[in-house]
Amino acid sequence: MVKTVGLSIGYNAPMNTVGNTHTDESREELLSAIREFEHEREQLKEVLGKIGGRSFSRRDNWINIGFFVLILVLFLLEMTTEYLPRLISLQLGVLLVSVKIVFMIHSQQKVHHFQFWILNSIEYRMNDISKRMRRIERSQFSKTK
Numbered sequence: 001m002v003k004t005v006g007l008s009i010g011y012n013a014p015m016n017t018v019g020n021t022h023t024d025e026s027r028e029e030l031l032s033a034i035r036e037f038e039h040e041r042e043q044l045k046e047v048l049g050k051i052g053g054r055s056f057s058r059r060d061n062w063i064n065i066g067f068f069v070l071i072l073v074l075f076l077l078e079m080t081t082e083y084l085p086r087l088i089s090l091q092l093g094v095l096l097v098s099v100k101i102v103f104m105i106h107s108q109q110k111v112h113h114f115q116f117w118i119l120n121s122i123e124y125r126m127n128d129i130s131k132r133m134r135r136i137e138r139s140q141f142s143k144t145k
Helices: 021-051 058-080 086-144
Strands: 002-006 012-016
Touching: 058 086
Parallel strands: none
Antiparallel strands: 002 012
């Protein structure tokens, strides 16, 4: 009698019902690792979406357009009319550019934080895998003695 074990990645592996308990445990461990991986992948997608995984999010585009329009309007008002004194118009333009630079620094800081989080997660995983490998090597070494 053969059953199939359905993985959530779309693979159906045949499994003997009269199997070795060691292989059954290995399969269960593998299935739990796959489920954990998929859960982490979904979390990563969610986090990427929150911080703007694309180069610019829709909100960032609107903010950029707003800054550009305000600076353009100030420039056109200054050139076509004498509505604002030149010094105030210049100061407002410098203020808007300064606010834009602060916004860009904030966005870059989010990206750097995310990169640090990813690298920290990779390091944690590597350490965990290294510990597992040492444990397996020790168990294999003790079995051969």
